[in-house]
Every structure is written in C-alpha cells, then in structure tokens.
Amino acid sequence: MQQRWGLPIVAWPSRLRPSLWDGLAIPLVFGAIMLIAWANKQMSVPYQPGVALPISLDPSYLPEYGVRTVLRMIAALGASLVFSLSYAAVAAKSKRAEKVLIPILDMLQSVPILGFLSITVTGFIALFPGSLLGYECAAIFAIFTSQAWNMTFSLYQSFSAVPHDLREAARMYHLSPWQSFWRLEVPFATPQLIWNMMMSVSGGWFFVVASEAISVSNNQVLLPGIGSYISLAIDHRDLSAVLYAILTMLVLILIYDQLLFRPLLAWAQRFRFEEIGQDEIEPPWFMVMMQRARIVRLFSFTIHALGDFLSKAAKRVPRRARRPARAPRNTIVADVIWNVAVVGFAVAALIEIGLFIHDEVGLREVGHVMLLGLATLARVIVLIALAALLWVPIGVWIGLRPRLARHVQPVIQFLAAFPANLFFPIFVSAIVIYKLNPEIWLSPLMILGTQWYILFNVIAGTMALPYDYQLVAGNLGIRNWLWWKRLILPGIFPAFVTGAVTASGGSWNASIVAEVAKWGDTTLQATGIGAYIAQMTEQGDFPRIALGITVLSLYVLLFNRLLWRRLYQLAEERLRLD
C-alpha cells in the first residue's frame, strides 16, 4: 500500500534534478536576491536635506531608475500584505474592534492617496534623520496607502464569508485558531485577495511615479526613479526624455504583467471555491516554468520540511476539556464601556478638528475650499458621463464578439496599469503650444488612467449576458433604441456601476496631480480642490493641506454614499442575473 505513495517521497532526489527550465529560473532567483541587497544599500545612503540628489536625463540610467521604482512598489506591496492580513483578521475576529476598524477603513479609502504623502513625509524624515530612508519610507507609504485599504477590505469580506460548514469542520477536526487561519481563512480569501492585489498594483504605478518627487516646504527631493526622471524632464522641457520614460515603464509593466500578474491569477485558481467553470485561465509560461523548474521545487521542499519541523515542535499537549466562560453580564458591561469610549473619542476628535480649523484657517477659507471642491465634483461628473458615452458603445460592441474580447481584455488591463501621469507632459506641452484653456483641457487628465475600468467592466458585463437573451431579442425583432433600453443597458448596469465607481475614485485621486501641471517654467492651473492641495503642498502650509484633504475626502465620501452606493444597491437587488 505504501509502495504507490512511497514513490514521490523516495524519489525526491530525481524530482529535484535540474531541468531545462532551471536555466531560466536559477538566474532569476539569484538575480532577485542580489537586487534586494543592492537596493537596501542604496536606500539607506546618508542624505542631508536641501542637497539635490543627482538625477540624470541620460537614458542609460533608466534601467537603474526603473529597478528602484519597482523595488519601492514591492516594498509597499509587502507592507500592505502584512498590514491587511493583521487588520482584517482582527476586524473579522473581534466584534468590538470591527465596529471601529471598518468605518475607519472606509474613511481611509476616501482620503486621496497623494494627500498622505504631503502629510506624512515630515514624520518619516524625522524618523531617519540624515538618511534618505525617511524619504524612501514616505514614498513607499504613499504607495502603501494606494493598496492597503483595498486589500484589507477584500480580506475582511472574505474572512467574514468563510462558509460556516468549513469553519465547523476545522473546529471538529481540532485545528487551532492559528492553523485554521492559515489552512482555512487565508486560502479561502486568496483568489479575491490576489485579484485585488494585482488591481492595486496596477493602480499603484500611478502613485509610485507621483510620489518619487517629494516637496517638503519649498524643497523638492527627487528620489532616483522613473517618476523623478520624468519630473526632471518636465523641468527641462525634454519631450524625448519623456518618451524614454514611457518606454521604460512599458517594459516594466510588461514584465510585471508576465511574471507576476498572470501567473498569480492562474495560481489563485486552485483556491477558488466554485466548481470548475469554463473560464479556466490558461497557465501562463512563467507559471509553467515555476512548476517545472527543479530549483523552485527544491525551495518548496525546504519550506515543507520547515513546516513539518514547526508542526512537530508545536505538537500539542493533549488538552483537557475546559469550561467555556459564561459571563454574559461582563460582556455587556464591557460593550457599554467600549461604546462609550469610542463615541467619546470621536466627539473629542471632532472638537479638536473644529478648533483647529477655526484657529488656523478660518471659516471663510473653509467655504472657499468647499466651492473648489464643487468645481472638481463637476469635472468628475462630466468626465464620467463623457467616458460612459464613449466607452459603453465600444465596450458592448467588443463584448458581443467574445473572440475579439478575449484578445482585447489583457490589453485593457495593461492600459489600466500604465501610469497615466507619464503621458501628462505630452498633453500639457500641447496645451501650452496651442494656448488652450487649462480649465477645460487639463480636466481629461483626471480620467486618462481610470477610464479603462469602465471599458473593462462593460466588456465583461456584456460577455456575461446570456446568449439566449440576444436570441430572444432577435426573435422578437427588438432593435435599435429598444434593444439598448430593454436588453443591453439593464444587462450591463451592475458591471458599469462597478467600473464607474472605480473610475470616479481614481479621478478624485488624480485631481491633485491633474489640476496643476508644469511644462518647464510654465505652470498651468485649473480651479479646483486638487489644485488647492497641490499648491499648499508646495508652500508647505500644513493646516491648509489638512483642510484641503479633509474637504476632498468629505466630497468623495458623500459622493460614494449618495450616488454610487445607491446605484450599487439598485443593481444588486433588481438587475442581477441569477
């Protein structure tokens, strides 16, 4: 009986014998290790504020800058992962913590990411005086904020949705809470987490570019990276340097797409809870390599052995049945204390904010910023409407042709990942040259990067419409406007809302970098809250930065609550297909 299963165990040396794929895998693995060591050294070089770091426009530096940018991204992703795992676990496990943690997360999601950079950078610099590490941390933190909330929400939702029977099975078979976290909850959450993570990384490229050029009180620090390169190119009005930067980014995202995004998505399939569907992902080449290369197997073998050792070390002492604590009254008292504490804290914070605004900026300024917010709000609404008008018909057209759609989808994912701010200089130089009105022509920049979410979701929504519906429509002779009104628009509505929510969130975020633009020494400015925040950041006026960010967050929050969430509910209740 053991013969059959003994085979893989006994034969492990041959399993680990090098294969052709190792020719690829070995350099990749060791290259990665060396890279991390090098970057570590680079990041912690001594640095005095005020000294400009040498950034060169020579394209030969671009690979190095690219690597630095990518490493920042990876560091942020790692931090986000650790943060979201712990935060979501606590929120899902403790009812009390949940009451506080989840609304906080919801708020944090609405705070514009670039706002975090302006606020936190001084703190990080103080943490590592005389070293570049402070600036690096600030940049990484900004990227972190673009990924962490999203991932945490996804994890929290998955943790809360773990099927009851699986939880019972885990308890019935005596898995400890620690074991069931790693064997049940995390695997269950993995597919959604990976998808969210990959989406976050795609969005993160935008912020990695934006956060490398940090202004601290009239003092700009350029961290070596693609973002700094392009900001230098803007200063020098060097359009060809801009193009080089775009090209480098293109290559980087292509690598990210091939080495990380697609393999991870394919790998996450196996954690999927549902039955095997028809939309199984074809294994990408990189994953095939990881599975075939023996060196990777050697690693996984080591990890298994380690896990084995740990589980042996943690071998449980036979537990005595213990009586569960039955003290409902204590819990109620504790609950009351906790609730009072939370409410008290919130009230205190509110008073603090009120005093701060009153003392530092005055009510008139608040009113002014509110109006600026309205201007940006108008932009966002118009842009989403325009993008919908443009992309809905195109998306439906593509979605009705599944074969075409399969080829187009990866391209759109790629476009969505591409940091749109790299294209800004091209637009801005055109606005300068043709003397266009910045109030109008700067606006499209806000949606440049996020419009793809609308297209992407509309295509997916159209493809999900059962073919039968089209047959019925054809059979009944439903055409033209009636076809849109009764079949397509209701059918794709849920998908469209999902896309539009993402697009609008992204546009609010982008307003900080899109409403003010430079080309050499020309500065273009549109009226809006994004421009206000950017301006105050440049001046290092912290109370006003805080005011701007608070008001902007408030707008985002209200906009989401009053519009998107309702549309979402409508879509959920009435127009879902099932």
Place this chain on the structure above:
Amino acid sequence: MDTITNGDLISTAGICKTYQQPDHAGRLVLDHIDFTLKEGEIVAILGKSGSGKSTFLRVVAGLTPPTEGTVTYRGQPVYEPAQGIAMVFQSFALFPWLTVLGNVELGLEALGVPREERRQRAIAAIDLIGLDGFESAYPKELSGGMRQRVGFARALVVNPDVLLLDEPFSALDVLTGETLRGDIEDLWVERRIPTKGIIFVSHNIDEAVAMSDRIIVFGSDPGCIRSEIQVPLARPRDWSTPAFRRIVDEVYTLLTTVPGRETTRRGSRVDQLSMQYRLPDASIQQLVGLLDALTIEPFNGRADLPHLADNENLATDDLMVLIEALQLLGFAQVGGGDIEVTPVGRTFVDADLLRRKQLFAESMMRNIAFIAHIRRILDERPGHSAPEGRFLGELEDHLSEEEAQRVLETVINWGRYAELFAYDYDRGVLSLENP
C-alpha cells in the same frame, strides 16, 4: 478503554437551546432533550426542517454550547469538539484547495501526528472508503458521491469512537446516496472501523429505517423528542419485507401528521393555526399537481405515502412539505401512513382555474391565521397597503431571520396565487391593489 463507562457513549440531559435575536425575545429551538447513545448502536434522528435536529447534533459535537443542560461523552462533559467524536457534513465541507489526501490528513495534522504515520493512516482510510487512485485529486474534480467518500475518510482516519452524520446522503442523488450508505453499513457490520456508535440525522425515512437500530422523531417549534421507534430488524435488511414496510409506514404517519390535528374531521377545525406556525414552503404548482395526481388512478383519492413518493418521484422531504401544506389547507388528511383527499380537496380539483383560486383563498383565510391577519390589516388600513417589514417583524418574534424570510415568501406566493393581496417587490409593499 471502555471499562470506565457503563456502555453509554453519549448522553445528554435537559438540553435546551435558545437563540438570542437582536430586538427580539430569545427563540427556543431545542426543548429539554434527554438522549443516550449506547455502544454498538446506530441512532437516526428524523424530523422536518426546523425541528432543530441539526442544532442538536452540533450541540452533541461540542460545536454549539447548549443554553441549558449537559452533554457527556464517556462520562466527560463536552464543551468543545472532543477527540473521539468525528462528524460528516451534509455539504461535505471539504477544503477545496487541498487534495483528497490533504483533506484526509488534515485532522491528523492538527493532532500533530508525524508526517509518515499520517500519510500511512490517510492512505489506509482512503483505501477503506474505496477512493484508491484519487489521492491527488482536488475535491472539485470529484462527483458528489466521491466527495462525500472523502468526507467519510476524513472522519474515519482519526479512528473516532462516535460518528456524527449530518444528513450525509441528502446532497447526493438517490442511487449514489444508497450505494454509499450501503458501503458505510457494511463497514459497520463487518467491524472494519473502530467506531462504537453513530448518530445519524436524516429526513429520508427509508434511509433511516434501513440504517438504524433506533429512530428518534423530533417535533418542531421548539424541537423536542416526539417519539422513539425501535428497529429490531436483522442486517442486511430487505426493504421489501412487510416488517420493514410497517416501520416505514409508522414513521411516515408520525412525521406527516400536524401536531394537534391527528384526529380532526371537517367541521371540527375551528381553531386556526397559531400565528407563528412555520408554513411549509410548498410551491403552488406542485401542490396542485400532487392533488390532481391523488384523485386519479391508481390512487383515486387515497394513497399509501411511501407508494405515493415512489409513484410521483418525490424525495420524502419534498413530499412531506407538500403533504403538510395540503393538510393545513384542509385539502387532504393523513392517517395510518395513508393520505386521503377531503371533500374540499375534491371540489378544488374539479373546479376551473378561477374557482380554484377562490377556493384556495377561502381555505387560507379559514385555516392560516397569519394570512387572515395580513388580509385584515390591509382591509383596515386607509391606503390598503402595508410594508412587508411589519409582517416580517411579527414573524421574527418567533422564527429565525432566515426562516421568517422564507415563511413570508411562501405567504406572498400563496397570497398572490389566490389574489388575496398584491406585492410590489421594488417597494416591498403588500397591498390590495390589482397590478
């Protein structure tokens, strides 16, 4: 090992379970259950949905603490899942990201069994349950029957004293379920598993009679032990013997009579069902179809229940729901394992579509207090409409949120059919308007 006990594996004393609902009074789901599982015994627990039989099994398993009373396993109180008790779930509850082998090994891994031993034991269990060759398959590659075999292997690999089976075959088709059940029975009879006792929750009567030494019938609202039936048949059991059929008939009768109505005759039924009665979620189409079938050949108005189930190709639990509904409406009555169409039922069958709706409406107003109550409120209200939330709230005083939702859905369905009231989904409003 068993020298310290008197042969009782599991015993429960005065088990009560109350679910605390937000904004509502506690809802009693289990009412003073005293139960004993002796060594060498298979006990089946039968009852319709909502009788708390699954909750009871979870209390025994140590997954849910009872509000009152105690569970002991070999004399030791059970407060959390005890070693020596294993459970098989209706939904299999396999970890989809682990292979068959990984799933079976999981329990051993949690106990800290060394890798080699764990693999050996897992493979032995897999072989025992007839899954050889599927060790490296993922659950989603397997059919339902194969998956439940993994569920059994996972339970058996820890060498449990007591096996708790929560409707283990009800998610499988009849043939697959029967094969697996037979295999488990064989393992038990041939003593190839170390298990000393099995508690087995089911709603399939044939299955329960075939498998168990004793059947406990649970009553509903709140769950309680209504009766106990011994099954003194030799194994292997022949389903067609009169002794077997007699027990099946007996259980059918017990399960299909609505409590307090065993002897009702037309005319004596003046008392309506209480407001909180858990309406069975029977579909109108099936109700009418069954009633039609009952009045024609071969039944001509009277049918043996197991025979009817066979003939109409209905699972016992589905049939039970329909029969309960027919009884509630006064269209049929049950006695001695038989169902008989009442005169009202006959009138209904003979009527045309419009008249049927009227008869249905009259019958509901007469027999189902909650529906009469809804209609009364709608009549009295100035706008002749009321939000569904109000009625849902009333139901939630007695039922779980989920159950209340289900009952209200049934009420709306029946009410719409009988045109007693209209319902607007978008606004969530019940009204007397004609749409």
